[in-house]
Amino acid sequence: MTLASPPVPGLAPTLRRRAATRRAARLYPGVYWLGGVVFIGAVVALVVAVAQGSASAFAHAGLGFFWSTTWNPDAGDYAAGTLVVGTLVTTGAAMVLAVPVGLGVAVALSEVVPRRVAAALGPAVEFLAAVPSIVVGLWALLILSPVFASTVEPFLRGVPGLHWIFSGPAYGPSLLLAAVVLAVMTLPTIVALSRSALGAVPAADREAAMALGATRWQMIRTAVLPAARSGILAAVTLAVGRALGESIAVALVIGNRPVLPHSLISPGATLGTGIVNQFAEASPGVQTSAVIGLGAVLLVLTVAVNAAGQWILRRPAGVDTPPRGPVPSTDPGAETRAALVAHGWSASARPPVRASAVGTLARRRRSGRAAEWLCRTAVLVGLVPLGALLWFTVAKGAGAVSVSFITHGPTPPGVPGGGISTAITGTARIVGLALLLAIPTGLAASLLLYERRGRVAAAVRFAADVLTGVPSILIGVFAYTVLVRPLHHASTVAAAFALAVLMVPIMIRANEESLRTVASDLWEAGMALGASRPSVVRRVVLRQALPGVVTGNLLALSRGVGETAPPLFTVAAPASALTFLIFDQATQAYPEAQRTAWGAALVLLVLVLVSSGASRGVARYLTRKAR
């Protein structure tokens, strides 16, 4: 009996037919190579576009562009120094607010509060992560800013000893308000990543501390926090990266004054807001190049910070391999006991452990309780902005939303009765088209990562890491320079392209992670049945990974729906995308415009929540079905 002549009648033609499908399967590597190459190409194009676009500004100002503080359109002198300072100051202040609170919330949820409470609060924090930044910006501009002008800033100005950071007139929009917005937006990142780092500390470490007589807080401080420190550091680094690049919400509340800040309550500007405000008005030539140059500086900053964060996150935990080779043996026995006595192991010389344990217990418990209460307070502090944000968006938005608001198009400024139908359909078109571009590319590129280990795979992974950290505003600028400007035509396609560039790295990571969870023996089982690799991937691996893939892609979708920068740079009118519409209406003084902004924000929030909720629901459904 040979393989060439199967004994079963009818099997031979079947196997021949299989051979045909195997020929088709030869296309499979072509597909994933193409996905990877397209993706790398897009990232390279982005970097080249930013570099090329900013070349003449750098030629004009030299390396001084990074730190010189002149921005003088009349003389044609441009440099990023002022905005770099503004960016660093707002990010720094945001971290001063967000890191202690975020860490406190993470410790509280992971270690202190009862598991049931944590299970209820955890999703609330994740929910905050899903709120589009434009909604946070709207809330900060229309609700927080007046309170800052009337109460918060005058109060801070009066605090003795803080005059050096809080001085000058209280306008509302300020570096401080921008920092608060950034803190609210980065808090969920810090909480979620720190919490998973804390949760990953093995029970054995905790029990080691407990078995020595530690109180709960001592256990947290001695065993849990040190073991989680690199995860926490990564969380903070990634939050810093996000804060550096967040532009549009910040542009709403920072006051946009490109001068060196002398006080936290004075208006200022960041690299991102500089781009938002000057891109449209910049005259062609050196000024446009200078604005893109701001983007180049921002790119360098955020990519460096994010690379550091990714590196910390991926670095294997600080476990050294034990030395190999023979271990010098010492036999515990009589000589050990003699040595003990020689080294003072007698009753009188023993350290007074028991007395100290008893004597310090009350104090140890007291300080532990105080620390744990601080963590619980952090939860409250963290929940306040979440509650306020939700409350105002729903309360203000509900007043604006009606059937005609959703089904009617916009009216001219000041004319009542306008709606957001064009923005809803515009967003749907942009997002739909972006998904058509992004899903195949993301899937193909992640299959490349799954199948190959060579240089191209490394390049794809690196490009995905870089792109995850690139601020969305830069991607908007990129789409503008490669699609809008050369064609002289703002378009949905350009917006969809920008959005796809934003979504693909998210999808690649999620897809790769779910592909990796498929047990290797499963596809070995498929291969052993004589199936070709592509059909094993399609029928076994992808089917098994499907819940994760769908979840990841839907999460990318929910992020895409809420992005403002891609449409801002690529579509002609605010009314062709929800986020652009909110940005536009929020800054207009008419009460009608603000009503429209709130209504659109509520609709956007619902869309985002539905898609992120759907991603969980679908994942759960598919996982259950797969069992």
Add this chain to the structure above:
Amino acid sequence: MLTLEDVQVSFGSHTAVRHVTMSIPPRQVTALVGPSGCGKTTVLRSLNRMHDHTGGRVEGTIKLGDLDLYGPGAQPELIRSCIGMVFQRPNPFPTMSVFDNAVSGLRLNGIRNKKVLRQAAEAALHHAALWDIVKDRLDQPATRLSGGQQQRLCVARALAVEPEVLLMDEPCSALDPVATAKIEALITDLAQELTIVLVTHNMFQARRVSDRTAVFLLDDDRVGELVEEGPTETIFTVPSDPRTKEYVQGLIG
């Protein structure tokens, strides 16, 4: 003297082990043996209230001398500083040096005096037969030691707090035979001044190192129970309970 009276431990609605009544004499090695899942580790962990944080409910009475471990005035932290524990897998604090690991228990119990810490670390490391190996590398991360050395560091860490009782939960299960022999020698040595309660699935080990042995088996309801307890020689040669005989002889032949 540790005394257990009708101790029962349950997790939610599931009872893990019940009807445990025994005395653990001071300065001897008492081995808890039995098949997996019969509750020997559960009983061990009830002796220093480790179940407080894992949701186990302990009923019955456990006393150390006159102190009721689950009585109204009992402080879990102080109980654990009197009754130390060594775990299945070596678990030195991975971010600490050898020295910091050795004195971690003292620091946790409020001792700050550097000279005292230094002296105690040296004594405890001697006691755990580790001093000669680590004296020149006290500042290195504890994770750089071999598995057996890490486990002895964990013993040293527990000893530094000067417990009256040391609970050892299968301390050799993650170690090779050479390291196991060292830990066993250490156990015998330590029993001269400490009470040791040792959980082991290895009957040879129980016979080699313990003075007394308690046999745990699953009853008809699949709940662990204490079948028989007494001097190790008696348990292994002339057990009074037929189930003990079957179990012990089935494993030793």
